[in-house]
Amino acid sequence: MPRLAYSFPEEVLEHVFSFIECDKDRGSISLVCKSWYEIEAWCRRRVFVGNCYAVSPATVVKRFPKVRSVAIKGKPHFADFNLVPEGWGAYVFPWIKAMAAAYPWLQEIRLKRMVITDECLELIAKSFKNFSVLVLTSCEGFTTDGLAAITANCRNLRELELRESEVEDICGHWLSHFPDSYTSLVSLNISCLGNEVNLSALERLVSRCTNLQTLRLNRAVPLEKLANLLRGAPQLVELGTGTYSTEMRPEVFANLAEAFSGCKQLKSLSGFWDVLPSYLPALYPVCSSLTSLNLSYATIQSSDLIKLVSQCESLQRLWVLDYIEDAGLEVIAASCKDLRELRVFPSDPFGLEPNVALTEQGLVSVSEGCTKLQSVLYFCRQMSNAALDTIARNRPNMTRFRLCIIEPRAPDYLTREPLDAGFGAIVEHCKDLRRLSLSGLLSDRVFEYIGTYGKKLEMLSVAFAGDTDLGLHHVLSGCDNLRKLEIRDCPFGDKALLANAAKLETMRSLWMSSCLVSYGACKLLGLKLPRLNVEVIDERGPPDSRPDSSPVEKLYIYRTVSGPRLDMPGYVWRMEDDSALRVS
Amino acid sequence: MSEIDMAVIKPEMMKPYVWLQTSDDSIQQVEQEIAMFCPLICQEIIQKGMGSSKNCAICLPQQVSPAMLSLILDYCRFHQVPGRSNKERKSYDEKFVRIDTERLCELTSAADSLQLKPLVDLTSRALARIIEGKSPEEIRDIFHLPDDLTEEEKLEPLRNITADPRIRLLNRLYAKKRKELKERERLKNIEVEEEHVDERSVDDLLSFINGNEGEPKGVKTSKNKKKNRRKKEQQKNSSSKETSELDKKEVNGHDIRHQSSEAERISESSYLHYAEDGTSTPKSDDGDIYDGIDPALKEKIDREVEDFARRLNSDWPERMQELLSSGQDRKTLLFNTDGFLRRHACMFSLVLQYFPFSIICFLAEL
Numbered sequence: 001m002p003r004l005a006y007s008f009p010e011e012v013l014e015h016v017f018s019f020i021e022c023d024k025d026r027g028s029i030s031l032v033c034k035s036w037y038e039i040e041a042w043c044r045r046r047v048f049v050g051n052c053y054a055v056s057p058a059t060v061v062k063r064f065p066k067v068r069s070v071a072i073k074g075k076p077h078f079a080d081f082n083l084v085p086e087g088w089g090a091y092v093f094p095w096i097k098a099m100a101a102a103y104p105w106l107q108e109i110r111l112k113r114m115v116i117t118d119e120c121l122e123l124i125a126k127s128f129k130n131f132s133v134l135v136l137t138s139c140e141g142f143t144t145d146g147l148a149a150i151t152a153n154c155r156n157l158r159e160l161e162l163r164e165s166e167v168e169d170i171c172g173h174w175l176s177h178f179p180d181s182y183t184s185l186v187s188l189n190i191s192c193l194g195n196e197v198n199l200s201a202l203e204r205l206v207s208r209c210t211n212l213q214t215l216r217l218n219r220a221v222p223l224e225k226l227a228n229l230l231r232g233a234p235q236l237v238e239l240g241t242g243t244y245s246t247e248m249r250p251e252v253f254a255n256l257a258e259a260f261s262g263c264k265q266l267k268s269l270s271g272f273w274d275v276l277p278s279y280l281p282a283l284y285p286v287c288s289s290l291t292s293l294n295l296s297y298a299t300i301q302s303s304d305l306i307k308l309v310s311q312c313e314s315l316q317r318l319w320v321l322d323y324i325e326d327a328g329l330e331v332i333a334a335s336c337k338d339l340r341e342l343r344v345f346p347s348d349p350f351g352l353e354p355n356v357a358l359t360e361q362g363l364v365s366v367s368e369g370c371t372k373l374q375s376v377l378y379f380c381r382q383m384s385n386a387a388l389d390t391i392a393r394n395r396p397n398m399t400r401f402r403l404c405i406i407e408p409r410a411p412d413y414l415t416r417e418p419l420d421a422g423f424g425a426i427v428e429h430c431k432d433l434r435r436l437s438l439s440g441l442l443s444d445r446v447f448e449y450i451g452t453y454g455k456k457l458e459m460l461s462v463a464f465a466g467d468t469d470l471g472l473h474h475v476l477s478g479c480d481n482l483r484k485l486e487i488r489d490c491p492f493g494d495k496a497l498l499a500n501a502a503k504l505e506t507m508r509s510l511w512m513s514s515c516l517v518s519y520g521a522c523k524l525l526g527l528k529l530p531r532l533n534v535e536v537i538d539e540r541g542p543p544d545s546r547p548d549s550s551p552v553e554k555l556y557i558y559r560t561v562s563g564p565r566l567d568m569p570g571y572v573w574r575m576e577d578d579s580a581l582r583v584s
Numbered sequence: 585m586s587e588i589d590m591a592v593i594k595p596e597m598m599k600p601y602v603w604l605q606t607s608d609d610s611i612q613q614v615e616q617e618i619a620m621f622c623p624l625i626c627q628e629i630i631q632k633g634m635g636s637s638k639n640c641a642i643c644l645p646q647q648v649s650p651a652m653l654s655l656i657l658d659y660c661r662f663h664q665v666p667g668r669s670n671k672e673r674k675s676y677d678e679k680f681v682r683i684d685t686e687r688l689c690e691l692t693s694a695a696d697s698l699q700l701k702p703l704v705d706l707t708s709r710a711l712a713r714i715i716e717g718k719s720p721e722e723i724r725d726i727f728h729l730p731d732d733l734t735e736e737e738k739l740e741p742l743r744n745i746t747a748d749p750r751i752r753l754l755n756r757l758y759a760k761k762r763k764e765l766k767e768r769e770r771l772k773n774i775e776v777e778e779e780h781v782d783e784r785s786v787d788d789l790l791s792f793i794n795g796n797e798g799e800p801k802g803v804k805t806s807k808n809k810k811k812n813r814r815k816k817e818q819q820k821n822s823s824s825k826e827t828s829e830l831d832k833k834e835v836n837g838h839d840i841r842h843q844s845s846e847a848e849r850i851s852e853s854s855y856l857h858y859a860e861d862g863t864s865t866p867k868s869d870d871g872d873i874y875d876g877i878d879p880a881l882k883e884k885i886d887r888e889v890e891d892f893a894r895r896l897n898s899d900w901p902e903r904m905q906e907l908l909s910s911g912q913d914r915k916t917l918l919f920n921t922d923g924f925l926r927r928h929a930c931m932f933s934l935v936l937q938y939f940p941f942s943i944i945c946f947l948a949e950l
Contacts, residue, residue: 017712037733037737
């Protein structure tokens with residue numbers, strides 16, 4: 001009965017919507033009916049744009065007039081591996097400009113893999129009086145001068161996080177631009193900065209900001225200074241140390257240990273560049289309450305690692321180098337029963353011989369002992385179908401599984417067979433798997449398994465795998481919830497792509513590089529699917545200068561409602577759609 | 585006996601009562617103490633002096649039916665008792681909203697009209713929980729809402745294409761073909777065991793030849809320390825807002841039906857027409873694959889699959905040539921001298937020079 005809808009005043013519906021924050025649900029609400037669409041748009045406070053080219057700033061700003069918080073992602077994920085050349089795009093300036101005009105009350109900006117210049121930072125500092133959160137993950141294009149504009153002007157800044165971003169470090173005094181009266185800092189992450197910041201300014205800042213919860217220092221902060229900083233902020237919940245090494249002096253050690261003991265709320269540790277193992281015991285007082293430990297820069301040996309992690313019984317997230325070895329992972333399996341996420345990074349990825357005793361067995365142990373394990377990123381040199389099968393059966397609750405066998409096309413080291421069956425077991429048993437990265441020797445068969453079982457899979461990364469187009473076809477036709485697919489160096493060509501062209505409109509993006517997709521197929525896709533941007537990246541020169549059958553270097557296809565982007569560099573060609581040919 | 589008589593007869597039970605008129609025009613008497621919990625009623629009593637008798641009954645907003653008033657009064661009656669613990673109140677609230685959605689909606693409206701904020705919050709949250717996780721169609725059903733957005737406005741690209749019967753049939757055909765190829769291969773391997781060994785020695789030979797070149801001395805230098813660790817950051821205060829349905833909802837979309845059919849036409853041009861076969865999704869065991877398809881069509885389909893396999897096979901030699909000649913260029917792009925090399929997902933950038941040769945070895949089996 002329409003009676004129900006009309007008896008709800010808008011304010012009531014708005015009030016109901018205010019309790020719904022998840023983007024997916026907001027999306028569903030907006031698709032229910034016209035009135036809900038309008039009300040939802042009007043009261044939307046938070047917008048997430050997964051691909052900055054999928055929609056234009058003008059459209060967002062027009063539809064959602066009252067946004068306070070924006071998160072935008074730019075370059076494709078494979079940019080992390082240098083597969084996206086310089087100058088590709090993902091400039092945030094048009095967004096900042098549009099929002100400066102439309103959202104004077106904007107509070108939060110979170111960007112990932114975007115290019116942000118000092119000019120943008122200055123515009124932010126000038127335009128948003130209540131600005132409070134700036135998180136830049138894997139971004140680039142700015143300098144410490146831009147940061148100075150933020151610190152000098154944003155009186156209500158609460159979070160300033162530079163995660164893995166490339167910052168041109170001109171001068172460490174940007175931190176001193178925070179006025180003495182400024183005390184609202186809650187989170188500061190400068191871990192990616194190369195040079196020193198003004199330490200005394202930092203100490204003063206830390207001690208006067210009594211709400212500070214997160215402090216991630218950069219490598220340049222010496223260990224001797226850490227104790228003082230900690231004393232200034234005993235309420236810290238998350239700490240990233242600077243360099244964790246200095247000449248061993250008992251008084252420095254005692255000072256540090258005492259400072260750590262004073263931090264009763266500490267739950268997360270990171271940093272640990274250049275660790276001197278004899279300073280690790282200073283951490284022991286806080287180990288038992290740690291939920292997150294990032295040792296991915298700590299080049300310490302297995303025995304020291306074991307001594308540390310064996311005390312971290314509350315650990316939920318662990319990032320560590322492969323120095324942990326199988327033995328260490330066994331200890332973790334026994335001690336860290338709450339572990340949800342494990343990442344093991346390679347210490348010597350380019351070495352031809354293994355330098356550590358880390359094999360598939362370590363992961364098997366953890367999968368057995370840690371029943372809450374859901375998220376895995378594991379670099380190793382050997383894997384077997386049997387191990388993968390065991391892992392899959394142990395942990396059907398796995399949601400993210402990324403395995404990186406260092407040697408491409410490495411087969412099952414026991415049977416010399418492809419790892420199809422092993423990954424097949426993963427997708428079959430882990431019914432909630434959302435993200436998967438493949439490695440090792442893989443035939444089309446593994447893709448058939450993925451297409452059959454990977455019904456909840458949202459992101460798939462593939463490299464050096466598959467035999468024919470059939471592989472790609474299985475994935476595109478089988479994975480109902482696929483949103484992001486990234487492929488490199490696989491023998492996938494035109495047929496699967498063209499046969500499943502409609503699928504591409506249901507996904508955020510597809511990346512294919514060093515595959516066998518021809519220029520002709522790209523043209524056809526671009527022509528027939530105007531709601532996709534089919535962008536060919538080819539640094540060899542215009543694809544027109546080569547035959548249509550010639551494979552393109554790289555291909556990035558994404559759905560969009562804003563048509564072609566206007567900032568493509570010279571080596572990117574967008575395949576025209578026939579709307580360009582229509583007379584308006 | 586009238587209510588007034590009752591009040592006279594039992595003076596020890598005398599509590600102030602207030603008269604309220606609900607949406608059906610019926611009038612009832614309610615303990616004043618309880619009714620005052622509702623700001624609107626409170627306002628009417630204090631500011632306008634209403635409700636003291638049947639004649640000047642407070643006219644409640646039309647959202648308040650007798651049933652709703654009863655519920656609201658129950659709520660007020662419970663919560664106005666001061667001694668209750670938070671736990672008790674919470675428990676009562678949770679049970680209180682366990683009613684069917686239609687009544688919950690009515691209750692929200694009624695509470696809102698009476699300005700009873702705590703109850704509005706409670707019911708709104710309950711409604712939000714009902715809405716969460718549901719699809720637009722489900723939400724429409726539950727709340728009896730019209731489906732009045734146009735296709736353009738919905739920009740609904742999330743059609744499930746695996747339901748496409750062509751795709752399903754294609755999958756089954758491939759499964760059959762693959763089974764045949766596997767059989768053939770099995771027979772071949774029994775005779776020609778050495779081929780397998782040969783492949784590996786090619787790789788070994790390569791690593792011997794290319795061993796020195798395998799060192800990652802990159803040509804390209806990167807500016808600063810770009811950390812290329814493979815990571816999926818989910819650290820933002822534990823809420824991972826990964827999905828972006830923004831582009832789905834835009835108003836200035838194109839004609840969806842037109843586009844869908846274009847996409848289908850591309851599929852068709854690759855694989856021609858197949859009969860609709862409305863059966864369930866394929867599994868690898870495909871004994872019944874040709875059920876219900878007439879022989880002439882079956883032959884046509886067989887030919888198509890053969891043709892497909894042949895085309896795949898014949899294309900490779902030319903493509904290999906191209907790859908081999910451009911292999912060198914590609915190598916330099918993928919290595920760099922970054923000091924933080926271990927942060928790279930090196931699994932991807934290693935040993936590129938093996939790639940073209942391995943591919944050939946693979947395809948030999950097809």
